[in-house]
Amino acid sequence: MTVQASAQLPTSLPASVNSANSAEIDAADSMKIWLTDEVLFNYQRCPRRVFLDRYGDRDQRSRPPDYLQKLRQDSFLHQREVLSVAPFYEPSYPRRDWMAGFAATTLLMQQGVDRIANGVLQVTLDNGIHLVSCPDLLVKQPGHSIWGDWLYAPIDIRLGKRPKLDYQVAVAFHTYVLAAVQGMWAENCWLILRQRGTYAVSLVDVLPRMEEILQGCMETLLQQQEPEVFISHSRCDLCHWFNHCYEAAQSDRHLSLLPGVTPSRYAHLKALQLKTLETIATAPPKQLESLPGFGAQVAQRLVKQAQSTLQNRALAHVEASASPPVPLLSTSELPTANIELYFDIEAAPEQNLVYLHGVLVVDRLAQTETFCPLLAEHHADEGKVWNQFLELVLQYPNAPIFHFCPYEVQTVKRLGQHYGTPSYLIEPLLHRFVDLHERVTRVAILPVESYALKPIARWLGFNWRDAEANGAQSICWYDQWLATGDRAYLKAILRYNEDDCRATYRVKDWLVQFAQPAQSPI
Numbered sequence: 001m002t003v004q005a006s007a008q009l010p011t012s013l014p015a016s017v018n019s020a021n022s023a024e025i026d027a028a029d030s031m032k033i034w035l036t037d038e039v040l041f042n043y044q045r046c047p048r049r050v051f052l053d054r055y056g057d058r059d060q061r062s063r064p065p066d067y068l069q070k071l072r073q074d075s076f077l078h079q080r081e082v083l084s085v086a087p088f089y090e091p092s093y094p095r096r097d098w099m100a101g102f103a104a105t106t107l108l109m110q111q112g113v114d115r116i117a118n119g120v121l122q123v124t125l126d127n128g129i130h131l132v133s134c135p136d137l138l139v140k141q142p143g144h145s146i147w148g149d150w151l152y153a154p155i156d157i158r159l160g161k162r163p164k165l166d167y168q169v170a171v172a173f174h175t176y177v178l179a180a181v182q183g184m185w186a187e188n189c190w191l192i193l194r195q196r197g198t199y200a201v202s203l204v205d206v207l208p209r210m211e212e213i214l215q216g217c218m219e220t221l222l223q224q225q226e227p228e229v230f231i232s233h234s235r236c237d238l239c240h241w242f243n244h245c246y247e248a249a250q251s252d253r254h255l256s257l258l259p260g261v262t263p264s265r266y267a268h269l270k271a272l273q274l275k276t277l278e279t280i281a282t283a284p285p286k287q288l289e290s291l292p293g294f295g296a297q298v299a300q301r302l303v304k305q306a307q308s309t310l311q312n313r314a315l316a317h318v319e320a321s322a323s324p325p326v327p328l329l330s331t332s333e334l335p336t337a338n339i340e341l342y343f344d345i346e347a348a349p350e351q352n353l354v355y356l357h358g359v360l361v362v363d364r365l366a367q368t369e370t371f372c373p374l375l376a377e378h379h380a381d382e383g384k385v386w387n388q389f390l391e392l393v394l395q396y397p398n399a400p401i402f403h404f405c406p407y408e409v410q411t412v413k414r415l416g417q418h419y420g421t422p423s424y425l426i427e428p429l430l431h432r433f434v435d436l437h438e439r440v441t442r443v444a445i446l447p448v449e450s451y452a453l454k455p456i457a458r459w460l461g462f463n464w465r466d467a468e469a470n471g472a473q474s475i476c477w478y479d480q481w482l483a484t485g486d487r488a489y490l491k492a493i494l495r496y497n498e499d500d501c502r503a504t505y506r507v508k509d510w511l512v513q514f515a516q517p518a519q520s521p522i
Contacts (some may be wrong), residue, residue: 034098035131036134047227056241070476071159078194122177123181133177136156232256339399340402342402343360346478346497355382473496
């Protein structure tokens with residue numbers, strides 16, 4: 001990690017009071033606003049979360065999901081593994097006593113130690129907000145600072161595989177606060193990612209974006225005006241405010257619950273005063289086509305999506321114009337056979353492990369349904385259950401294999417390559433896969449909030465035996481099984497996986513009926 005000069009870094013330091021005045025601030029004063037790197041990270045995900053964490057009723061928060069606890073533990077273990085490669089100093093201070101942590105970290109920086117883990121940097125801005133940065137690692141570099149002929153550069157250690165923008169913004173924030181503390185800009189900063197390793201962040205590119213985000217975050221904290229709710233399951237599901245926000249969104253029938261309404265599209269819809277399901281359902285698609293991020297296909301589908309939601313019924317994506325009408329899906333696209341297989345995988349992607357192949361064997365002639373769970377009770381069993389899966393599906397060489405979303409196909413390809421399975425076995429197998437998610441979204445518009453398996457199957461009346469179970473919880477159960485040996489966790493995984501297979505079966509049978517030309521949408 002060599003320091004390279006750059007004339008494009010800011011020539012002035014962040015506005016602040018001097019560190020001596022900062023050290024006199026009472027950390028116990030709850031009226032003061034502490035804007036930490038964690039707060040800034042959360043703001044990038046959701047400004048409303050930052051507001052509620054500061055001003056919301058804590059009794060309305062939900063218990064953190066088990067999977068979030070697991071991610072935190074995995075992140076901590078990954079950090080300690082990375083730090084163990086070389087000696088480091090770690091300041092000791094009471095938890096979240098930022099001023100004590102800052103004082104302990106400052107002392108280590110003054111001494112010029114080579115590496116400081118989990119230090120605390122603090123600076124108070126002219127607007128009274130206290131910026132707190134907790135980089136995973138501060139590394140001593142040649143240069144000039146208020147300490148002497150050295151300065152420090154920050155490193156963040158992340159569990160993720162990619163240098164996502166929110167990671168880069170966080171480490172740029174460390175650099176920003178560090179500049180005020182040591183009186184000099186560090187010209188480099190880094191991420192250490194679990195699989196990619198060390199990644200150099202371009203401060204010239206990221207600092208302006210970080211300052212823009214920081215400004216927005218400060219305004220949210222100072223103005224005390226609650227941001228509008230917007231539900232995005234990919235970002236909201238692990239948040240402790242999710243249930244609170246979701247109830248508010250449902251009460252208002254907020255457009256973020258309508259599939260296809262992204263934050264950027266929502267801003268354009270609001271500008272046209274299209275803020276309700278009713279206004280979108282009656283809007284001419286041509287009115288939306290020219291909006292950025294829409295186009296003809298998105299506009300038409302969004303209008304129909306609002307109509308489907310209001311009417312609580314499925315609509316054909318494209319109305320049949322042929323006479324007589326033809327099926328929405330051909331029998332080759334959606335086959336019905338004497339024996340059909342319904343397939344669902346449980347895996348821990350972060351460990352690159354597939355621990356369960358669940359297969360529901362439906363014999364339509366014998367009118368039987370047999371669930372076959374092929375479970376790797378330990379990591380070393382993955383190859384064994386892969387071969388068991390191959391043996392099972394090869395028993396029924398003509399049976400279509402139904403699944404939901406591309407993951408199962410992708411995983412079968414990967415496992416075939418990993419375990420050296422001959423292509424003459426894999427290629428015919430892959431041709432038997434039928435992705436029901438692709439078929440559903442191609443021909444149908446449903447009154448659901450998401451086109452994931454659970455919302456669709458639940459709309460069709462299917463219910464999981466464990467209502468709160470999901471793929472993330474399955475991963476947690478598997479970890480708990482490995483840690484405790486309690487087979488109740490394995491039973492919970494098998495029950496959830498079987499329900500996923502049966503839900504896929506329910507969706508397939510419904511889709512066959514929906515796709516027939518004589519069938520009216522329900």
